Amino acid sequence: MDVAAERFRPTRPGSREAMERLQAEIAAEATFEDAAGVTPADVHSGDALVAGVDQAFLDDRAVSAVVVLRGGEVIARESAVTPLSMPYVPGLLAFREGEPIVAALEALDVDPDLLVLDGSGRIHYREAGLAAHVGVCFDVPAVGVAKSLLCGRPRRATDALEAGERVPIEADDSMSAPEETVVGHAYQSRQYPDSTRINPLYVSPGHRLAAGTATDLVAACGGEYKLPRPTRLADRYADELKTGR
DNA sequence: GCGACAG
DNA sequence: ATCTTGTCGC
Numbered sequence: 001m002d003v004a005a006e007r008f009r010p011t012r013p014g015s016r017e018a019m020e021r022l023q024a025e026i027a028a029e030a031t032f033e034d035a036a037g038v039t040p041a042d043v044h045s046g047d048a049l050v051a052g053v054d055q056a057f058l059d060d061r062a063v064s065a066v067v068v069l070r071g072g073e074v075i076a077r078e079s080a081v082t083p084l085s086m087p088y089v090p091g092l093l094a095f096r097e098g099e100p101i102v103a104a105l106e107a108l109d110v111d112p113d114l115l116v117l118d119g120s121g122r123i124h125y126r127e128a129g130l131a132a133h134v135g136v137c138f139d140v141p142a143v144g145v146a147k148s149l150l151c152g153r154p155r156r157a158t159d160a161l162e163a164g165e166r167v168p169i170e171a172d173d174s175m176s177a178p179e180e181t182v183v184g185h186a187y188q189s190r191q192y193p194d195s196t197r198i199n200p201l202y203v204s205p206g207h208r209l210a211a212g213t214a215t216d217l218v219a220a221c222g223g224e225y226k227l228p229r230p231t232r233l234a235d236r237y238a239d240e241l242k243t244g245r
Numbered sequence: 246g247c248g249a250c251a252g
Numbered sequence: 253a254t255c256t257t258g259t260c261g262c
Contacts, residue, residue: 055252055253056253056254057252057253057254062253088251088252088253089250090249090250090251090252091250091251093251093252096252097252097253118251118252119251119252120251123251124251129251130251130252144251146251146252147251147252148250148251148252149250149251150249150250150251151249151250151251174249174250192261192262193262194261194262195261196260196261196262202251251253252253252254
């Protein structure tokens with residue numbers, strides 16, 4: 001697939017200020033409402049191609065793995081390795097992991113209808129998390145799936161949720177969005193029958209999706225584990241590339 | 246100064 | 253994210 005807007009390519013700008021300015025542009029360019037056509041039904045039927053993306057690290061390099069699914073079946077895989085240009089900084093993840101991700105996606109011969117990224121989308125200080133950055137860069141519907149919450153506040157307690165339940169995540173005063181704007185959801189993809197609790201996933205739209213639809217799509221991706229199938233497979237592939245099978 | 250902080 | 257043994261629970 002091809003980058004739609006070269007100016008949004010996540011390469012490391014000179015300063016933190018420059019990176020934050022670019023994120024403000026990303027957020028302004030991102031659409032946080034349904035504007036693409038990809039529906040949960042399309043994901044189920046196989047009418048939509050879903051790409052799961054995840055990274056693994058080796059010393060000073062990052063390896064990004066992409067797995068494309070059509071109705072739960074793997075139809076393509078790609079990967080890319082690039083040197084790390086900066087350390088992990090909360091709020092600037094896209095500038096650390098974006099280069100290998102974009103490179104791996106560019107190597108794809110097919111064009112996914114939905115990108116599922118490991119990290120936040122709109123749940124971000126400037127509403128420009130990894131999923132928004134990559135989604136806007138390719139101008140493709142994207143959703144972010146994080147294992148922990150970067151910012152924002154759950155509308156109610158998120159412990160003891162049943163499988164399938166979701167709780168809105170509202171913007172707090174650390175974010176650019178008006179307070180209480182629903183920027184994503186805590187989504188309980190899996191849960192044990194009793195005692196032991198599994199933490200929920202934090203799903204947020206990256207581009208061309210409303211918060212509710214983003215979560216519906218992740219649910220439609222399925223999977224036997226906590227992470228949605230596309231992400232789980234990309235995670236395994238990345239680890240496979242890192243070690244050597 | 247204190248607390249919070251995707252991967 | 254990554255480094256890792258043991259350990260709790262279905």
